[in-house]
Amino acid sequence: MRESQKEIVRSLSLFSSMMEENLDAILVGSFLQRFPASVVLFSESDPADFLYILINGQVELFANANNREGTMTLIRPIATFVLASALVGDAYQMSARTLESSQILMIPAENIRAAMRKDKNFAQKSVLELAACYHGVVRAYKSIKLRTAVERLANYLLVQHRRQGEKGVITLPVEKRILASMLGMRPENLSRAFATLKPYGVAVEGTDVRFQKLNDLQTLAKPLESIDGP
Amino acid sequence: MRESQKEIVRSLSLFSSMMEENLDAILVGSFLQRFPASVVLFSESDPADFLYILINGQVELFANANNREGTMTLIRPIATFVLASALVGDAYQMSARTLESSQILMIPAENIRAAMRKDKNFAQKSVLELAACYHGVVRAYKSIKLRTAVERLANYLLVQHRRQGEKGVITLPVEKRILASMLGMRPENLSRAFATLKPYGVAVEGTDVRFQKLNDLQTLAKPLESIDGP
DNA sequence: CGACGATTTGAATAGGATCAATGGGAGTGG
DNA sequence: CCACTCCCATTGATCCTATTCAAATCGTCG
Numbered sequence: 001m002r003e004s005q006k007e008i009v010r011s012l013s014l015f016s017s018m019m020e021e022n023l024d025a026i027l028v029g030s031f032l033q034r035f036p037a038s039v040v041l042f043s044e045s046d047p048a049d050f051l052y053i054l055i056n057g058q059v060e061l062f063a064n065a066n067n068r069e070g071t072m073t074l075i076r077p078i079a080t081f082v083l084a085s086a087l088v089g090d091a092y093q094m095s096a097r098t099l100e101s102s103q104i105l106m107i108p109a110e111n112i113r114a115a116m117r118k119d120k121n122f123a124q125k126s127v128l129e130l131a132a133c134y135h136g137v138v139r140a141y142k143s144i145k146l147r148t149a150v151e152r153l154a155n156y157l158l159v160q161h162r163r164q165g166e167k168g169v170i171t172l173p174v175e176k177r178i179l180a181s182m183l184g185m186r187p188e189n190l191s192r193a194f195a196t197l198k199p200y201g202v203a204v205e206g207t208d209v210r211f212q213k214l215n216d217l218q219t220l221a222k223p224l225e226s227i228d229g230p
Numbered sequence: 231m232r233e234s235q236k237e238i239v240r241s242l243s244l245f246s247s248m249m250e251e252n253l254d255a256i257l258v259g260s261f262l263q264r265f266p267a268s269v270v271l272f273s274e275s276d277p278a279d280f281l282y283i284l285i286n287g288q289v290e291l292f293a294n295a296n297n298r299e300g301t302m303t304l305i306r307p308i309a310t311f312v313l314a315s316a317l318v319g320d321a322y323q324m325s326a327r328t329l330e331s332s333q334i335l336m337i338p339a340e341n342i343r344a345a346m347r348k349d350k351n352f353a354q355k356s357v358l359e360l361a362a363c364y365h366g367v368v369r370a371y372k373s374i375k376l377r378t379a380v381e382r383l384a385n386y387l388l389v390q391h392r393r394q395g396e397k398g399v400i401t402l403p404v405e406k407r408i409l410a411s412m413l414g415m416r417p418e419n420l421s422r423a424f425a426t427l428k429p430y431g432v433a434v435e436g437t438d439v440r441f442q443k444l445n446d447l448q449t450l451a452k453p454l455e456s457i458d459g460p
Numbered sequence: 461c462g463a464c465g466a467t468t469t470g471a472a473t474a475g476g477a478t479c480a481a482t483g484g485g486a487g488t489g490g
Numbered sequence: 491c492c493a494c495t496c497c498c499a500t501t502g503a504t505c506c507t508a509t510t511c512a513a514a515t516c517g518t519c520g
Contacts, residue, residue, distance in 0.1 A: 045456055063375075063376065065377060065452070065454055065457060068377075069376075070372070087361055117354065120353060124347065126353075126357050127356050131315075131360060133364055134364045134367065137367040138324070140371060141371045145300040145302075145374060146293065146298045146300050147295060147296065175466075175467095188468075189509075222295070226323060407497095407498065416476075416477060417498080418501085420499090422501085
């Protein structure tokens, strides 16, 4: 484990205030690996042997049932994923695959559990991190239960617009196929949802989306802080 | 706070191994209250001032958006709810209402946060509890994303059947109206879903449901451990 | 250039929602 | 105790959303 990698780990709030020796202990047996695109890192129900940290690239967490597959969430750097499973020590709840070539740090889950037992501060940080994860799924759950496909897309676009700096245009961070799955629809339906938003000033050009009537779009989307953030 | 109430709290794994003095400290300012049915305890976006413990009765957590309302989950005794919000100290993510007359213990959220800072063991237990909550929402999210309404109902029935002791008959623990909302459908659609399951040996008699062809029902439901539990 | 996958568009279908009407209990008040 | 009311549950008819199947177009990469 090189110093530079340790600094990356420390940049995460989960590890930011961890004592040096505990952080060193966590990183024993960890390894950084580069995966090409479209590699399955693990599958749901595999024993959760590692906590993952995405250093760069992009990862999709997805799930299968009844011959159907759905994107649960997307991970972008720098962030941990499958923290809950690693902390509890049971099986992964979702599968993961790289969407692009990605550098990923893998930390033995046992190290994480040991740290939780030993390091009070880390346990507290874990509580906050897990609460944030929980919050995120609850939002996604509300969104799919209470909104139509077009509303979900409209709100997704508005959230991205805010995150990307309110420039009147955004770049979709993933393939539309994946975006469709994340929003709980088929690719065909996403195309049609974009078409439905055209009268609301949404102009799609490849991976770029331009907004010409933000007020109209907001009126349609009816964003809620409890789902879409502040 | 009477001794008997303290014992109830201690019966929860979250508090089971907490030192006596810390438990006493948590319960300062807590109060036990009986609410009639259909009382809203709090609404999403209210500041999370309390951790709730349902002693008896039944509580529904629900959410609103766009004039629609949906049941997020049901709480049955004895269990805490809104732990994540209480631990983090921001707003509730869901609203809550009693479905029956219910006894509820309300613990000031600040006490919970103080305990997390002070009591390493409690922080660890909180991690496990939050991970379990997270797991639960992920299951619900998978279910609604990957299954049809009939499949969700079939799997719900099988889970209840297991929980109620595999007797070939179950009693629905909630009104069908609420069950429908929890499964992400309209009451009318739940009726039709039950009708669809009739050829699979599902016989509804009021709040009782009898199973006459469990194998057929399982074949239809295709239950998965990662969604429906072991 | 050629092949492959992603995206879009069209047509038909299926799954749920909505609207409307009826029946069935539970609780209330006379 | 009974009539009345209200809400839940069921059923039918219809509408709307989203999926499926099919085909055409576009882009990218080898």
